[in-house]
Amino acid sequence: MNAEKNSSEPLPETPARALGDFIRTHRERLSPLAVGLPPGPRRRTPGLRREEVAQLCGVSPTWYTWIEQGRPVSASADALARIAVALQLSRAERAYLFELAAQRDPAEPDPAAQDVPAALLQTVGLIGAPAYVLDRQWNALRWNAPAAELFVGWLDGEHDRNLLAYTFTSMAARELIVDWETRARRLAAEFRADSIRHLNDPPTRALIDSLTAASDAFARYWASQDVFEREGGERAFQHPVRGRIVFNQITFKPAHREDLKLVILVGSE
Incomplete structure (x- = not known):
């Protein structure tokens, strides 16, 4: 040519x-x-x-x-x-x-190897609504009291802090999340899109392999190759104490640390 x-x-x-x-x-x-x-x-x-x-x-x-x-x-x-x-x-x-170019600069250090900004972690405690910070494998790094009160079996007590592991392996999640199957299917598709640049990193690969072995639902949804952007919108929960609660979810990515997410659940009017 x-x-x-x-x-x-x-x-x-x-x-x-x-x-x-x-x-x-x-x-x-x-x-x-x-x-x-x-x-x-x-x-x-x-x-x-x-x-x-x-x-x-x-x-x-x-x-x-x-x-x-x-x-x-x-x-x-x-x-x-x-x-x-x-x-x-x-x-x-x-x-x-x-x-x-949608490429990662080889001269830039891996964000996952850097310390999480202290100001971001402190911000979570200043928010009145349920809020939490996720890392690139969607482990909760910090959460506030309203989030711990809402997410029974995940952010309260001593539990695995990974959002995917909670969603797919905990009975508490199936009881808490309204329309669990739809939300779980979308969560797997969102993680596939979010993890594309580090899909073969050992921590991500280990998480996917363990979930595939532990959850038939995750294995099916992951094998479907569905890809969705992580988006906000309405989230409904059937809380064991408070009954049905509806929130609007908003997700923020800090500047220079797009491997992290600040998730806030704002009460629906």
Whole structure:
């Protein structure tokens, strides 16, 4: 395929096109002198030429051209990292580049290995409604008193704090969650979508394997390959003391720690 021959063909607005536009804009902003190249007497392109960036990145000029043109070609995290260095992107610009490409920056530490922000954990106790924080395997890291009072068999007393294990292996969950089968099926599909980037990490893999062995329902729902975004909305519970209670669930992801979730259940009017 001839990259230059097809360069005039209009491309639809896609994530690949947004990635290409971002890279092209930053290439045009970078002067040859900034990377140690002579400006040259007959330079028609603003900033660096595509061929120059390709050479700095150690990739083929044709492949780099296709990336800028927004064509559906594969861009590995390693190649994107080399582009980020060649274009001298700032930390924020580099993070934006990897977000556009839906890739994890290999230079960034694994969020799961970092300490949970203390302010996030403290926030849970300041919330009057049931609230809790989940990690990437959906273990509850912190919860407040209203959440402990609501989630019988999970956040009260001494129990396994994993939300999936509670939902699929605890009889208390089946009694508490109204329309358990629908909610459990959706929960498995939401976890599949949420865990896609760390599906083969040992803790995630071990959780899936243990739930598959322990719960026929989880095994069926997981095998269905259903994928749903984790969303808010109405959540109904049949509490052993308070009877039927309805909440609206809201989930927040802290900036720079998207592996964590702050879940709040607001009383329904």
